[in-house]
Amino acid sequence: MKRKGPKYEKIIDAAVNVIAEHGYHQSQVSKIAKEAGVADGTIYLYFKNKEDLLVSVFNEKMGTFIEKTENELKGKDTAIEKLRTLVEMHFKQLTADYELSIVTQLELRQTNRQLRAKIGEVLKRYLNLIDTILQDGMKEGVFVPEIDIRLARQMIFGTIDETATNWVMNDHRYDLPALADAIHQMLVNGLSVKMPHSN
Amino acid sequence: MKRKGPKYEKIIDAAVNVIAEHGYHQSQVSKIAKEAGVADGTIYLYFKNKEDLLVSVFNEKMGTFIEKTENELKGKDTAIEKLRTLVEMHFKQLTADYELSIVTQLELRQTNRQLRAKIGEVLKRYLNLIDTILQDGMKEGVFVPEIDIRLARQMIFGTIDETATNWVMNDHRYDLPALADAIHQMLVNGLSVKMPHSN
Amino acid sequence: MKRKGPKYEKIIDAAVNVIAEHGYHQSQVSKIAKEAGVADGTIYLYFKNKEDLLVSVFNEKMGTFIEKTENELKGKDTAIEKLRTLVEMHFKQLTADYELSIVTQLELRQTNRQLRAKIGEVLKRYLNLIDTILQDGMKEGVFVPEIDIRLARQMIFGTIDETATNWVMNDHRYDLPALADAIHQMLVNGLSVKMPHSN
Amino acid sequence: MKRKGPKYEKIIDAAVNVIAEHGYHQSQVSKIAKEAGVADGTIYLYFKNKEDLLVSVFNEKMGTFIEKTENELKGKDTAIEKLRTLVEMHFKQLTADYELSIVTQLELRQTNRQLRAKIGEVLKRYLNLIDTILQDGMKEGVFVPEIDIRLARQMIFGTIDETATNWVMNDHRYDLPALADAIHQMLVNGLSVKMPHSN
DNA sequence: GATGAATGAGATTTCATTCAT
DNA sequence: TATGAATGAAATCTCATTCAT
Structure with a gap:
């Protein structure tokens, strides 16, 4: 092989x-x-077989995706900047590779549980990036210390992913990276230390 | 037929x-x-055919799902309360129907673009619920007025959905409704009127 | 099924x-x-699958083959007559079904061990027929009592089978049942009580 | 080549x-x-191709097999002794080469008609050995003169081969050469001059 | 309305053989 | 001589859908 x-x-x-x-x-x-x-x-x-090819596709492409994001993150100092970079890089990279965006957001999801589990393995590295940013932010004192890392990660990834998927399903009709700032703002607000809202 | x-x-x-x-x-x-x-x-x-059956499954089940949520929302006065109810109802209903949670969160996603588009149609009614809450919140002055409704909706739905999917993929091992409060808190923070963070 | x-x-x-x-x-x-x-x-x-079909072919055809032989044997009184009947029936039935003779003597042998094992199961019933004749002959006192049943069975079946296979490989060019008598004579000689040869 | x-x-x-x-x-x-x-x-x-390799395997191995048998036969004087030697050598050589016994008795039979025909060519030399022994025995007056050489050869080879195949299929569990005497006895009986049995 | 036997298109994978180096 | 990467034809089995009863 x-x-x-x-x-x-x-x-x-x-x-x-x-x-x-x-x-x-x-x-x-x-x-x-x-x-x-x-x-x-x-x-x-x-x-080895077709599944192995598909997993490899995701591995290779997602590997590059993650590495580029990691490299970009190195130059950033604060968790807030890092989070903005993560969102921006995510959207920019999808925008830069039309085919890849369709494959990762739509096509590779219609797979059986087994293949999805293997894809999930690769994704873990990306989710770990998010976790690190969250921990940094908590150390810096800008993110609420009581936050559940897992939930926060699910908010961040869920929001980014849902936004990206909608963009692909709308045939890439609008400028995805242009949304990064607003998304970032909402996420940071959601996580930041502030006066509690009154409810 | x-x-x-x-x-x-x-x-x-x-x-x-x-x-x-x-x-x-x-x-x-x-x-x-x-x-x-x-x-x-x-x-x-x-x-009509197998696809029609699967769409109907989603229609019927999601229809009930949405109606129950709508009914529950009627009793709530503020957007913030409504949002909490939405999250709670979402998690409670998935918890109450083990099979349905697997079908909607995992299985019905492994379908082709065409079927997913039809499922998307059904989902719109649910997404409209979210939009209404957002508009209420903006009228009430508790949500930032400049917010992009579409992005906010994607954050809310993306976060809820990602959380639910993770729960199913982890074999329902923990108490999902117990997470509703923390999720709600983060989402409300993300959307609320407040002093901007310094970055 | x-x-x-x-x-x-x-x-x-x-x-x-x-x-x-x-x-x-x-x-x-x-x-x-x-x-x-x-x-x-x-x-x-x-x-169930192709192998199941092939085994069934052998089962059905060999089943009929064996039944006809069993029926014919019922009318015979002595082991020697029974043995002659067995040989004759074997050759007559192969002669009567041209295709079957090719399939059983040549084609169904080019199969993997697994399939051959299943075919072997069916054959056991036929080999048991031979064993019974041998035991009868020993009771009657016409077959040497010290004979190893297994070896004698292998001689009988090996001889019949080799003869039949040669006939098929020679394109059925000669009259197979016409050889039954001579074969029978040799086999009976080989098994019979007599003065030992001097060697 | x-x-x-x-x-x-x-x-x-x-x-x-x-x-x-x-x-x-x-x-x-x-x-x-x-x-x-x-x-x-x-x-x-x-x-030339895979078939040529397989035929060559049979050729080479069977060639040695036959030569050893021929050499051993040279030292024997009577047809009866020669037949015993043939059976013994057959069983001894298979016993001495575990792999070869599996290949010739089981595996090389799962081949198509064409390859089996070529293998048959090689076998002819061995069958000729048997024929010679039979003719010797008839000249010596120990074998029935009316015997059909071809049928007698098929009995001898069929019996030896069936016995050997059963031994391999039973995982070489017993001592094959130990059976040579009994087999030889039956074959000689089958072919010998004697009083005809009464039937 | 209800049945369920029958249909037949369609895709992954193997492996003997070749040929440029 | 020797290599081994590349070729590409070929076959089993599944399953959504139909239609005669």
């Missing part, structure tokens, strides 16, 4: 394109092979 | 049970028919 | 014909279905 | 081992190449 080489990359990219264009359930191995310019059997020299 | 009658209900309920037990991709029409105690062909007297 | 009905018979017979004509490895399910005049999927209403 | 050299031997032996261990249908060319320590393509420098 070769896991590197130019054909490996080609197949991964072909998979993204085919899935984005034809949808998950219409992405036969033969279609991906044709798009990659290799024989059907060649796929199986690089991937 | 009969849309009512005892068999109609039986088939809908059988579908929920079969999907919850065996998963979306293992829920063949014949299995649902057997669970419902009818012949395979009978399904097609009540539903 | 229906195991009876006119289609069941049709499929079994179609399988024999297709295997006899095209050989085991060229007998695709679709070819058998076409020969039987049913859809591919119909095969799977009557058989 | 080199037919000699150390790699030729290595490949032949690797084939026997792989087939014995994994079974005929699990013996891919690549697996044999790996076992032999050569590249897949190298196989095709020594053999």
Whole structure:
């Protein structure tokens, strides 16, 4: 099972394109092979089976996605800046890769539980990024100390993801990164130390 | 195409049970028919095709879900109370129907774009509920007036949905309604009129 | 899994014909279905999978084969007559069913160990027939009492089977039942009470 | 097409081992190449194709088998002794080569008609040995002169082969050469000049 | 209305063989 | 000679849907 080489990359990219264009359930191995310019059997020299290919697609693309975000975060000093960067990077990267945005937001979700579990593994690294930002913010004293990290993470990821999915389902009709500020503002408000509202 | 009658209900309920037990991709029409105690062909007297059945499942169950929430909201006076009620009702109803929670949070998402679009139609009524609460809150002066309703709705729904999905994926291991208060607090904070944070 | 009905018979017979004509490895399910005049999927209403179909072919045909032999044996009084009948029936039945002779002597042997084990189960009933004849002969005092039943059975079956296989491999070019007498004579000689040869 | 050299031997032996261990249908060319320590393509420098390799395996191994038997027969004077030697050598050689016994008795039979025909060619030399013994015995006056050589040969080979196959299928659980005497006795009886039985 | 036997299109994966190096 | 990456044809089985009864 070769896991590197130019054909490996080609197949991964072909998979993204085919899935984005034809949808998950219409992405036969033969279609991906044709798009990659290799024989059907060649796929199986690089991937154990179709599921392995799909997981690898998510791994590779999400890996890059996360790394870029991590790198960008390094230059930021405060949790609030980091959170803004995270949201911005998320939206910018999806905007920069049209096909990928369709694949991650729509297509790769129509998979069975098993595949979704493996995808979930990869996502954990991203969720850990969020957790770190939250812990930083609590240390800095800008986020409410009693906050449940898990719930806060679910608010942040849920909000970003829901926003991104809506954008893709609306055919990328509007400027997603332009929404980053407003989203950021709401999230920070939700987490910040302040006078309690009266209810 | 009969849309009512005892068999109609039986088939809908059988579908929920079969999907919850065996998963979306293992829920063949014949299995649902057997669970419902009818012949395979009978399904097609009540539903146009399998997709129609699945949409109907979501319609019927989500319809009840939304109605109960609407009724509960009627008794509440302020937007903040209404939001709390919405979150609570969401979590309570999922907790009360084990099978439904699996079906709506996990299984019905593994469907193609077309089916998801139809499910989205049904969801709109729920999202409108959220919008109304937001508008109320802005009229009341408790929510920031400049807020983008769409983004706020995505934060609220995204947070609730992500929280619910995590709970199901963690095998319902903890008390979901118990989280409603903390979630509500974060959301209200995120939306409320207050002194801006310094960043 | 229906195991009876006119289609069941049709499929079994179609399988024999297709295997006899095209050989085991060229007998695709679709070819058998076409020969039987049913859809591919119909095969799977009557058989669990292709292996199950092949085992059933052997079961059904060998079952009839054995029953006819058993019936014929009932009319015989002595072990020697019974043995002659067994050999004759074996050769006559193969001669009467051209396709079956090819399938059982040549094609169904090119199968994996698992399938062969299941076929072996069916054969046991036939081998038991032989054992009974041997025991009868020993009781009658015409067969050497010290004979190892297992070895004697292997001689009888091995001889008959090898003879039949050669006949099929020689394209049925000669009259197989005409050899029964000579075969029978040799086998009886081999087993009979007599003066030991001098060696 | 080199037919000699150390790699030729290595490949032949690797084939026997792989087939014995994994079974005929699990013996891919690549697996044999790996076992032999050569590249897949190298196989095709020594053999025309996979069938040619398998026939060669049978050729080489059966050639040695037959030669050893021939050599042993040379030292024997009478047909009866020769027959005993043939049976003994057959069983001893199978016992001495565990892998070979599995390959010749079980695995190489699961092949198509074409390959089996070629294997039959190789076997002819062995069957000729039997024929010679039979003719010797008839000349010596110990075997019935009217015997049909072909039938007698089929009895001898069929019995030996059936016995050997049963032994392999019973996982070599008992001492095969120990059965040679009894088998020999039955065969000789079957062929010998004697008073006809009364039936 | 209700049945359920029958349909048949469609896709993943294997593996013998080739050929450029 | 030797390599081994690449090829691509080919077949089992599933399951939504139909329709004669």
